[in-house]
Amino acid sequence: MSRVRSWMRHDSMSVVFAILALLLLAFILAPVVKTVFSSSPGTLWGTLRDESVYSSVLLTVLAGLLATLIGIVVGVPLAYLLARRQFRGKRFLEALIDVPIVIPHSAAGIALLFVFGRQFLLGKLFGHVGITFVDTLAGVVIAMMFVSVPFLIDSSKDAFKAVDVRMEKVARTLGASPWQTFFRVSLPLAWRGIFSGSVMMWARAMSEFGAVLILAYYVPFLGDRATVAPILVADRFTAFGLDHALPVASLVILISLVIFVALRYIALRGDKQ
Amino acid sequence: MIKVSNLAVRVGGFSLREVSLDIDSGEYFIILGPTGAGKTVLLEAIAGLHSVVKGTVSVDGRDITHLQPERRGLGIVYQDHVLFPHLSVWENVAFGLKSMRCPKRDIWPRVEKIAQLMNIDHLLQRKPPSLSGGERQRVSLARALVTEPKLLLLDEPLSALDPEAREKMQHELAEIHRRLNVTIIHVTHDFEEALSLGERVAVLNKGQVVQVGTPEDIMRRPNSEFVAGFALSRNLFQGNAAGAEDGSLVDIGGVRIKAETTLRGTVHASIRPEDIFISREPVRSTAGDSLQAVITGIVDKGSVAYVAVNVPPEFTCLVSRQSLRELDLNIGIEVYITIRASAVHVF
Numbered sequence: 001m002s003r004v005r006s007w008m009r010h011d012s013m014s015v016v017f018a019i020l021a022l023l024l025l026a027f028i029l030a031p032v033v034k035t036v037f038s039s040s041p042g043t044l045w046g047t048l049r050d051e052s053v054y055s056s057v058l059l060t061v062l063a064g065l066l067a068t069l070i071g072i073v074v075g076v077p078l079a080y081l082l083a084r085r086q087f088r089g090k091r092f093l094e095a096l097i098d099v100p101i102v103i104p105h106s107a108a109g110i111a112l113l114f115v116f117g118r119q120f121l122l123g124k125l126f127g128h129v130g131i132t133f134v135d136t137l138a139g140v141v142i143a144m145m146f147v148s149v150p151f152l153i154d155s156s157k158d159a160f161k162a163v164d165v166r167m168e169k170v171a172r173t174l175g176a177s178p179w180q181t182f183f184r185v186s187l188p189l190a191w192r193g194i195f196s197g198s199v200m201m202w203a204r205a206m207s208e209f210g211a212v213l214i215l216a217y218y219v220p221f222l223g224d225r226a227t228v229a230p231i232l233v234a235d236r237f238t239a240f241g242l243d244h245a246l247p248v249a250s251l252v253i254l255i256s257l258v259i260f261v262a263l264r265y266i267a268l269r270g271d272k273q
Numbered sequence: 274m275i276k277v278s279n280l281a282v283r284v285g286g287f288s289l290r291e292v293s294l295d296i297d298s299g300e301y302f303i304i305l306g307p308t309g310a311g312k313t314v315l316l317e318a319i320a321g322l323h324s325v326v327k328g329t330v331s332v333d334g335r336d337i338t339h340l341q342p343e344r345r346g347l348g349i350v351y352q353d354h355v356l357f358p359h360l361s362v363w364e365n366v367a368f369g370l371k372s373m374r375c376p377k378r379d380i381w382p383r384v385e386k387i388a389q390l391m392n393i394d395h396l397l398q399r400k401p402p403s404l405s406g407g408e409r410q411r412v413s414l415a416r417a418l419v420t421e422p423k424l425l426l427l428d429e430p431l432s433a434l435d436p437e438a439r440e441k442m443q444h445e446l447a448e449i450h451r452r453l454n455v456t457i458i459h460v461t462h463d464f465e466e467a468l469s470l471g472e473r474v475a476v477l478n479k480g481q482v483v484q485v486g487t488p489e490d491i492m493r494r495p496n497s498e499f500v501a502g503f504a505l506s507r508n509l510f511q512g513n514a515a516g517a518e519d520g521s522l523v524d525i526g527g528v529r530i531k532a533e534t535t536l537r538g539t540v541h542a543s544i545r546p547e548d549i550f551i552s553r554e555p556v557r558s559t560a561g562d563s564l565q566a567v568i569t570g571i572v573d574k575g576s577v578a579y580v581a582v583n584v585p586p587e588f589t590c591l592v593s594r595q596s597l598r599e600l601d602l603n604i605g606i607e608v609y610i611t612i613r614a615s616a617v618h619v620f
Contacts (some may be wrong), residue, residue, distance in 0.1 A: 166355045169322050172342040173349045175420065177370035184368075188359045 032253060039250040047247040055226040059219070063137060063228065064205035064244070067145040068198050071152045076194060079156035080186065084165070100147050108147055109214025116142060116215070139216030140228060144205035152194075152201040157192020160162060160186060192267055199263040203256060209234065275319070275424065275456065278328055280328035282318045289314050289480045296458065296473075297310055298423075302452050303471030304460045305491075307502070308342040311480040312460040316426050321345050332410070332423070343372070345424075348417025354409040356401035362412050363397040369420040391415040391445075391451075391550035407438035411445075418453065425449075427459040431466060440620075446470060466505060468492065468541055469620050476500050489553065508544040508588050521613055528564060530612055534619035541620050546579060546591035548616035553600055555609045563609040568602060582610055 016150045039047070047053050081140060082094060105165045116133040123133060133139035145194045163186055171181040187194075209230040227235070237245035282289040296302045304312050317323055319330055319343035329338045336343055337543040348369075356365050363384060369411045370380045388394040391411045410430065417425060430446065431439045447470060450457050461467055467474045468488045475485045476499075484496045492509060495501035503511060512525035521530045523542050531543065550556070555563040566588070570581035578597050580590045588610060592602070602608065614620050 162588060164355060166351055167357060169317065169320070169342070170349060170351070170355050170416075171357075171368070171372075172322065173320050173347055173426075174369035174416070175343045176368075177341075177343055177372075180372060186572070190356075 003189075021214035033244070035250050036254055036257075037250075039247045044248050044251050044254070047251050051224075052226065052234065052252065053248055055222050055224060055231045056229050057252070059140070059221050059226045060160070060206050060252075061135070061255075061259075062231040063199050063207075064143055064202050065139040066141045067148065067205045068152070068202040071145055072151045072194070072198060073199055074147055075149050075153045076187075077158050079153050080160050080182070082157045084161035098150050101150050103241065105147055105208065105210030106214055107210075109143060109211035112143060112146055112150075112211060112215050114141055133215060135216050136219050137216075137221060140212055143215045147208050147211050148201045151204055152197040155197025155200060156194045159190035159197070161245040162193070163189045196264070196267045199260065199267065202263075206256060274335060275458075276329075276331045277319065278329050280315075280318060280330065280337075280362070281326040281328055282314055282323045282484055284314050284323055286530065287311060287314060287480065287544075288326075289318065292477075292480075292482050292545060294475055294482065294485065296456060298333075298456055299454050301447075301457045301459065301472045303467040303474040303488075304458060304477055305462070305464065305467045305471075305474050306477035307462055307503070310477045312462075312477055313428050314479065314480075316428055316458065316460050320347060320349055344598070346420070346422055347424040347426060348420065348422040349426040350410075350413045350417050350428065350430050352432050352452055354401075354406075354413040354433075356409055356412055356416070358401050360401075361392065362399050362401065362404070364531065365401065365412060366393075366397075366415050366419050368416060373420060375522070387415045387419045390449075391418075405438075406434050407442065410434065410438075410442060414445075414449070418449070421453075422455065424456045424458065427457060429461055431461070432463070443470065443620075464509075465541065465618070465620050468509075476503065476593055506548070508543045508546065510586065512540055512542050514538065514540045514542075514619060521619075523617065523619060526585070528584055529618055530564075531562070531614035532617035532619050533614050534617075536619050541617045543620070544612055544616055546589045548613065549588055549590040549609040550613075551580065551590050551592055551596070551600065551602070552580070552609050552611065556611045558611070563611045566608055566610050568604050568608060571597070571602065573597075582608060584610070601620060 017169050048057070078097075082090065113134070114120060116126070116139070118127060118132060118134060125130070126138075131138050133142060167185050167189065168181050170183045172178075176184060206228075206231055208228070212228050213231055217231070218227045229248070233249050233252060236248055253264070275294070277292055277296075280289060280292040287309075292315060294302075303316060306312050314323065317327060321337070321340060325338055325430060329336055331337060332345075338539040339457070341450060358369065360368070361486050366384045366387065367380050370383060376385070384397070388397060391414055393408065393415055394412050396404065396412065401412065404412065410433075414430075427446070431442055434442055436455065443466070446457070446459070459466075459470060471488055473485065474488055474491050476491060478499050484491060484500050486494070491500060495503075510523075510525035512523045514521050514523045514532070514534060516522075516537065517531070519531075521532050521534050521537075523532045523534075523540065525542055532540075534540070555565075557563075564584050566582035566584045568580060569583045569587065572579040572581075573594075576594050578592055578594060579593055580597075580602060581588070582588050582590060592600075597604075600608075
């Protein structure tokens with residue numbers, strides 16, 4: 001008790017900062033908690049059994065996962081190059097990678113449409129192998145990937161930077177080729193940062209609204225047409241009002257939180273070793 | 274034989290210029306220089322870890338300047354060990370054998386053998402973060418030696434160790450060199466380390482080799498003020514250590530001074546100039562006796578002065594300007610110097 005009092009008397013800054021921090025936490029927590037608990041478990045279960053909600057959730061999780069997996073395959077090598085190599089225009093490239101974070105996502109959707117639309121360059125190219133993007137699952141995936149891959153690249157780059165470059169040098173002198181060095185030393189030592197970047201990317205991808213709305217609003221999925229969960233929530237709100245949007249919103253938040261917390265737990269568990 | 278000719282390397286803003294060295298097979302070669310001289314860059318360039326701007330590196334007549342590091346058959350050990358933290362000690366040591374695609378049945382016995390040699394066989398299941406500094410250094414050496422490299426590169430291998438572990442590791446390095454008959458290039462900023470381990474020493478400054486020779490050459494015949502500053506800033510003597518009633522006595526060219534050491538036989542001893550106490554009258558103390566000497570030179574450095582005295586041998590002492598005046602020290606006068614046994618570094 002006396003410790004607390006002397007601490008408060010001597011350090012007004014800590015008190016002010018703590019109050020501001022609590023206000024902010026309340027601001028974040030209150031809407032989330034209230035929404036999640038506004039619907040009874042029975043209502044949530046009923047909502048999930050609604051065919052359009054179920055396929056929407058599945059589409060969102062699946063497309064987010066696909067976007068993240070593609071992001072890992074192409075993003076991790078880029079992150080490694082940015083962490084290890086010096087080259088002209090590197091700063092510019094690093095700024096460029098973060099562009100999707102700073103532009104409005106509906107504008108990002110327009111930009112994607114402009115390149116991946118059927119009559120445009122990449123759209124035509126992929127069209128030859130039977131992949132189209134406008135109002136298809138592939139469109140949902142690239143829209144999600146475009147806006148969320150910077151999180152993966154930035155986090156992976158920091159993770160590779162944190163690996164002592166001499167670890168790689170030692171591995172090379174011990175007879176390991178550059179490939180072996182990457183897979184036996186750099187990647188295992190950076191995996192936690194890459195993993196948490198992937199979780200961030202997946203979470204960000206699943207919550208994407210604007211870019212998906214423009215490029216692939218409703219797409220053929222499971223023999224019917226479905227849209228991603230964030231759009232479904234908005235559609236229900238504008239068409240039927242709060243009462244119909246709320247259970248879907250609760251469900252989506254709950255699913256996101258469960259996945260997020262579970263994956264964070266996996267990533268942090270290794271930290272204690 | 275390792276031959277480095279006119280090697281030039283640029284790393285960031287630093288460059289290594291026109292470095293040439295000839296190192297014999299089986300030699301214990303030291304690269305000595307201050308921080309920032311380019312010692313590590315030179316070592317890593319020999320390992321193939323930096324691209325070469327100019328010049329060549331060859332081993333036994335074969336040009337390896339552009340050979341990938343994994344094909345050079347050498348091992349490197351860094352000051353702070355750089356063990357793979359995600360692998361056990363066993364996996365660290367076995368890393369090179371696996372990279373070389375050594376048959377599985379051979380890996381175990383080879384790891385076992387080197388682990389016994391380096392005295393780490395009881396640590397094989399541990400992870401590097403749980404080891405002490407000395408243990409990590411031995412694992413790091415075992416990892417480099419298990420592939421039986423022709424050349425072992427050591428980057429300040431003793432600097433991160435506490436004095437006790439350092440002395441032990443210094444003996445172990447000499448022992449490894451003797452038993453495995455491996456060529457060693459050892460980088461250090463410590464002159465005493467160079468003296469006690471090196472068969473030959475190259476002094477490096479600002480990316481250039483300024484002198485190559487035996488430790489005695491460097492110590493007695495420095496070819497520049499820079500090398501002299503590096504070598505002669507201390508009172509360095511070769512001598513003979515013997516036990517005495519209370520500690521040890523080191524005979525350095527006629528006079529015997531007290532020291533705290535367990536070493537016996539031929540040794541080196543060094544005394545920092547500021548640890549030698551000058552007085553006009555003899556001082557009697559249990560820590561060390563006074564020696565009579567004559568002042569042969571005084572170099573005034575402003576607030577301090579270096580005073581050379583001859584017992585013989587000659588010692589350099591550092592005194593404050595105030596002492597210089599109060600004691601009225603001049604060339605030719607007789608003084609007494611006192612050296613505490615704990616100030617004598619024997620190696």
